[in-house]
Amino acid sequence: MKSSRSNPPNSHQTIILKSAICSRLLLIGLILLWRTVLHPYDTSSPLNPNCLSSNSITHHHNHNQNSLLPQLGSTIEDSIVWDSVYFVRIAECGYEYEQSYAFLPLLPICIFVLSHTVFAPLVPFIGLRAVLALAGYAVNNVAFVFAAIYLYRLSAIILNDHEAALRASLLFCFNPASIFYSSIYSDSLYSLFSLGGLYHLMSGSDNIAVLWFALSGCARSNGVLNAGYFCFQTMHQVYHDLFLKKDARLAVKAFIIGALRCICTFLPFIAFQAYGYYNICHGHAPEEMRPWCKSKIPLLYNYIQSHYWKVGFLRYFQLKQLPNFLLASPILSLAICCILHYVRSQPEIFFSLGFRAPNGQKRSIDSFSSLDTVPGPNIATSKETFSTKMQEYDNLRQRRQMIERDDYLVLPEEHDLFQKPECFHAFVIPCILHLGFMAATAFLVMHVQVATRFLSASPPLYWFASHIMSHGTNKRWGYMLWAYSTAYIFLGSMLFSNFYPFT
Numbered sequence: 271m272k273s274s275r276s277n278p279p280n281s282h283q284t285i286i287l288k289s290a291i292c293s294r295l296l297l298i299g300l301i302l303l304w305r306t307v308l309h310p311y312d313t314s315s316p317l318n319p320n321c322l323s324s325n326s327i328t329h330h331h332n333h334n335q336n337s338l339l340p341q342l343g344s345t346i347e348d349s350i351v352w353d354s355v356y357f358v359r360i361a362e363c364g365y366e367y368e369q370s371y372a373f374l375p376l377l378p379i380c381i382f383v384l385s386h387t388v389f390a391p392l393v394p395f396i397g398l399r400a401v402l403a404l405a406g407y408a409v410n411n412v413a414f415v416f417a418a419i420y421l422y423r424l425s426a427i428i429l430n431d432h433e434a435a436l437r438a439s440l441l442f443c444f445n446p447a448s449i450f451y452s453s454i455y456s457d458s459l460y461s462l463f464s465l466g467g468l469y470h471l472m473s474g475s476d477n478i479a480v481l482w483f484a485l486s487g488c489a490r491s492n493g494v495l496n497a498g499y500f501c502f503q504t505m506h507q508v509y510h511d512l513f514l515k516k517d518a519r520l521a522v523k524a525f526i527i528g529a530l531r532c533i534c535t536f537l538p539f540i541a542f543q544a545y546g547y548y549n550i551c552h553g554h555a556p557e558e559m560r561p562w563c564k565s566k567i568p569l570l571y572n573y574i575q576s577h578y579w580k581v582g583f584l585r586y587f588q589l590k591q592l593p594n595f596l597l598a599s600p601i602l603s604l605a606i607c608c609i610l611h612y613v614r615s616q617p618e619i620f621f622s623l624g625f626r627a628p629n630g631q632k633r634s635i636d637s638f639s640s641l642d643t644v645p646g647p648n649i650a651t652s653k654e655t656f657s658t659k660m661q662e663y664d665n666l667r668q669r670r671q672m673i674e675r676d677d678y679l680v681l682p683e684e685h686d687l688f689q690k691p692e693c694f695h696a697f698v699i700p701c702i703l704h705l706g707f708m709a710a711t712a713f714l715v716m717h718v719q720v721a722t723r724f725l726s727a728s729p730p731l732y733w734f735a736s737h738i739m740s741h742g743t744n745k746r747w748g749y750m751l752w753a754y755s756t757a758y759i760f761l762g763s764m765l766f767s768n769f770y771p772f773t
Contacts, residue, residue, distance in 0.1 A: 282432050283419060286439045290418040293443045294411045297452035300763035305349065312351070312769040318399055321363035343396035346403050351769045354454035357381065358402050368560065371546045372574040374539070376488035377456045381405045406454035413458035414451040418443050420465040421729060427472050428695050429733060437739055438732035441751070445732075446601065446758035447723035447773065449766045460489040461727040464496060468729070471499060472697065480534045488538045491571055492724075495704060497535040502700040504528025506624065539571075546570040583715050594719040597773060598712070600754050601722045601731075605709040608734035612702050624696040701730045722758065722773040 350358050356373045361381035365371055384405035385398070392401050421442050425435035450457045467482030480500075487493030504524060511520035547570060551563035562573035575581040586594075613620050705728045712721035725731065739748035765772040 279426065279432055282426075282436045283422060285436065286418050286422045286443070287415065289440055289443045290415040293448060294414060294452050297448055297759070297763060298407075298411075300760065301349065301449075301452070301767045304764045304767050308764065308768050310348070310351075310768040318347075318359075322366045323363065338395045340397070343400040346396060346400040349767065350399075350403050350454065351767065352453075354403075354406065357406060357454050357456070358399065361385065361402050361406070362399065365546070365549065368550060368570075369574055369578045371542075371550075371570050372578070374456065374488055374490060374542060376459055376485065377406070377409065377454075380409045380459070381454075384409060403454060407452070410454065410458040411452055413462045417458060417461040417465050417727075420462065420469050421732065424465060424469040424472060424729060425733060425736075427469075428697055428729075429736070430695075434733070434736045434740060437736040438729075441732050441735050441755070444752075444755050444759065445726050446755050447726035447762070448755075448759050449762035449772070450723045450726075453766070455723075456489045457723055457727065460486050460493060463489060464493065464727055465729065467496060468499070468701075471503070476503075476531065480531050483535045484538050487535060488542075491539060492708065494536050494539050495707065497532040498704060499700050500528050500531040500535065502623070502703075504531075509625065543568075543570050579717070581716055586716070586718055591718070594717070598718045598721040600758075601725050602709060602713060602718075604731055604735070604751075605705055605725055605728075608730050609702055609706050609709075611734055611737070612698055612730065619696070620699060620702070624699050698730065698733075701728070704728070705730050719771075719773045 353373065356370055357377050358381065359366070360370055360373060360375070360378040381402055382405075385393075385401045389401045389405050389408075392404070396404075418439055422435050422439040425438045426432055429435050429438070445451075447457065451461070463482045463486035467479045467486060470476075470482060471479040483493065483496040483499075485493075486496055504527070507524040507528065508521045511517050511524055547563070547568055550570070551559055551568065554563070556564065560573075562568055562570060565573075580586075618626050705725070708725055708728065709721070712718060712724050716724070735748075735751050738751065739745065762772050764770075
């Protein structure tokens with residue numbers, strides 16, 4: 271395999287930056303093309319009644335009849351389809367209806383702020399609603415570019431191979447769910463803060479990672495699952511302090527810090543549910559309350575998903591939904607193959623949750639910022655070699671210096687273990703568990719067609735795909751992956767932008 275230093279990391283980041291920008295321009299171009307060529311299935315997107323609140327600051331801007339470029343404004347408004355309608359409406363009028371609380375506030379807040387600052391001068395020309403849409407497109411496309419860069423940085427640490435990280439990130443730039451990353455959806459913001467949080471966690475910046483994971487929970491509900499990374503980290507830290515250092519005080523301290531970080535990750539989502547409860551349930555007589563208000567744990571989000579969108583365990587298993595299962599089958603198959611690949615590569619490490627090395631030696635990682643890998647059978651695995659490697663990266667400050675220099679990643683020459691496909695980085699374990707839980711949820715509970723975009727921000731999928739593409743015997747599968755992505759990009763931009771069912 272070619273050395274990871276054959277191309278400097280900063281040049282790779284430039285390639286990712288250009289590729290991410292080009293992919294977004296391609297998607298926007300395809301959206302414009304298909305909107306011009308095809309007749310949309312639903313043409314009601316321009317309908318936008320006044321906000322229910324009479325004192326809304328946007329009340330007098332709801333329509334663009336008085337704008338200087340009404341045709342351009344109408345064209346932009348026509349592109350607001352599917353869930354984009356909710357995000358734009360919330361940014362314009364706030365949370366008016368019960369079902370609108372299914373859409374978390376980070377994207378509407380970003381749209382509102384941008385439309386009333388940077389894009390505010392455009393309101394007289396195209397109208398406020400068109401400006402809100404433009405702000406949404408700008409937020410999501412810019413967020414996607416940064417998400418792609420963070421995926422490269424994270425992958426460079428995990429894979430310890432800049433070429434493999436480059437391949438993984440390029441696949442992300444042209445992933446099958448690309449249409450949603452260039453539309454007014456929350457996927458771009460979620461990916462940015464999830465991938466950014468993982469990178470900061472691996473870099474030893476745990477407090478910054480807490481903030482980023484909390485913001486991911488403000489973008490999408492499954493952002494709360496990122497607390498699992500802190501649970502895994504805390505579990506290993508407590509084990510390290512309690513059984514290796516024999517210091518119960520440090521173990522308790524690590525447990526408390528980990529619990530607080532998990533709470534902080536959950537807090538934005540919980541606060542939003544409390545906000546919904548206050549607006550809908552507070553101050554009403556019991557007979558006037560909505561059914562979910564009377565529950566022991568009044569969770570608005572679950573009620574909305576079940577009541578309005580019929581989401582529930584096996585509720586989507588109907589014969590008429592077979593086309594949707596077929597639509598989701600490629601991403602679900604890729605997820606299953608990815609999970610099996612990593613489990614089979616080092617089953618003892620995986621099933622022991624990283625507490626055992628291949629030779630049965632107990633081990634623990636003191637934090638996610640460590641760059642330790644467990645060598646496979648083709649690499650020397652003696653106790654002396656392994657313990658030397660562990661001690662070599664025991665100091666956090668030294669590890670930071672190894673992975674960061676001059677604002678870009680530089681990996682030490684002597685730490686090239688993961689260039690071998692048999693090697694297994696401990697951080698892969700929680701990533702695979704995260705992917706497995708989301709894949710099972712998408713298949714068994716959710717509307718299965720959303721699996722394509724629901725799983726599209728999961729790093730192991732791209733690491734596995736990069737691994738496939740790097741081996742000559744598997745190159746045909748690499749071509750199939752690119753064909754799959756290309757087909758879904760064109761199919762998605764054509765169907766989704768014209769309000770036809772996609773994912």
